[in-house]
Amino acid sequence: MPATVLSTLYGYSPHFYIAVVFICFLVTCGLVLGWFGVDVPVILRNSDDSASNTFLSRKRMVQVKNPFGLEIVNPDTANITTGITLRPHCLEESTLTCYWGCSVQKVQEVLQRHAYRFLIMTPGALEETLNNQYQHREQHAVQKESKEEILVRLPEDSEIEDFGAVPRTRYPLIALLTLSHADDRELYPIVSMLSVLHVPDRSYSLPCRILNQYLLTAQGQFYDLKQLYMSTSEPTPECAEESRDCARDMELLQRLGLTEEEEEEEEGEGAQDGRGKDCVVCQNDTVNWVLLPCRHVCLCDGCLTRFQHCPICRQFVQETFPLRSGTPPTG
Ligand SMILES: [Zn+2]
Numbered sequence: 001m002p003a004t005v006l007s008t009l010y011g012y013s014p015h016f017y018i019a020v021v022f023i024c025f026l027v028t029c030g031l032v033l034g035w036f037g038v039d040v041p042v043i044l045r046n047s048d049d050s051a052s053n054t055f056l057s058r059k060r061m062v063q064v065k066n067p068f069g070l071e072i073v074n075p076d077t078a079n080i081t082t083g084i085t086l087r088p089h090c091l092e093e094s095t096l097t098c099y100w101g102c103s104v105q106k107v108q109e110v111l112q113r114h115a116y117r118f119l120i121m122t123p124g125a126l127e128e129t130l131n132n133q134y135q136h137r138e139q140h141a142v143q144k145e146s147k148e149e150i151l152v153r154l155p156e157d158s159e160i161e162d163f164g165a166v167p168r169t170r171y172p173l174i175a176l177l178t179l180s181h182a183d184d185r186e187l188y189p190i191v192s193m194l195s196v197l198h199v200p201d202r203s204y205s206l207p208c209r210i211l212n213q214y215l216l217t218a219q220g221q222f223y224d225l226k227q228l229y230m231s232t233s234e235p236t237p238e239c240a241e242e243s244r245d246c247a248r249d250m251e252l253l254q255r256l257g258l259t260e261e262e263e264e265e266e267e268g269e270g271a272q273d274g275r276g277k278d279c280v281v282c283q284n285d286t287v288n289w290v291l292l293p294c295r296h297v298c299l300c301d302g303c304l305t306r307f308q309h310c311p312i313c314r315q316f317v318q319e320t321f322p323l324r325s326g327t328p329p330t331g
């Protein structure tokens, strides 16, 4: 029927038929370019290039001063027989308490008790909670701002050769840093730092490393300190060293809240100076945005809004937060 009408009309004027074809062309263009509000463009365009990417939810960020830092010196040479060298770096006089072969369950209990306001701010509080569920304990005083290396090792007569088969019920080593003076505890929101370390032994020889670092706050919260993966344009070693020191003073906290009981913290490693850290996309501006959950720091303020997926690992970006506070995403 429409064909008959069209052919009749064509009989009157071929120009009319040409006009119909032209209108059909315009309607198709309109759909593709989104003139009628229909969502066809989503299929046709690359979603990453969408300029109106305003969905990214921003995490609330809190900056706190963390008085504690702990590093492993020469992790490649550390093992259960020769011991492990730790380098604490604390802003105040502190105490380093180490427990070898500590029960995994007890460490979880320690964090739970802290959350229930039985604050773990002294070695005694930890000792009480662990309730002898460890194999060896040692304690060292840490001077203010010193980077003294401390050798932590089992006594030669301990006869401990490993901490059992995997999956384990004991952590090889846990290290608690607490402030030595009660007055200092008023100064910092973070009252202690609990580090869980892997030390290779006969049955599990993976290299020595820090498994978890929990920052315990005076309010009974604990944050799992996580590393950020930052794109860098090869800063000089001195520059990198300086950045690391700087990062120790400034911890960038972000709260997971909601369903997660354990709140997570991000450490801005070398985030403060921003030297030599270019955006991987425009290669021009300084990186500023932490993408979650992958923790890549590779985008500048301008490029952030163009991506739904991390340009490095392609993981979908669920949330973001800036390294420098007070910088809203542009675009
Ligand atoms: Zn950029």
Ligand SMILES: [Zn+2]
Pocket (backbone or CB within 6 Å): 291, 294, 295, 296, 310, 311, 312, 313, 314, 315
């Ligand atoms: Zn990523």
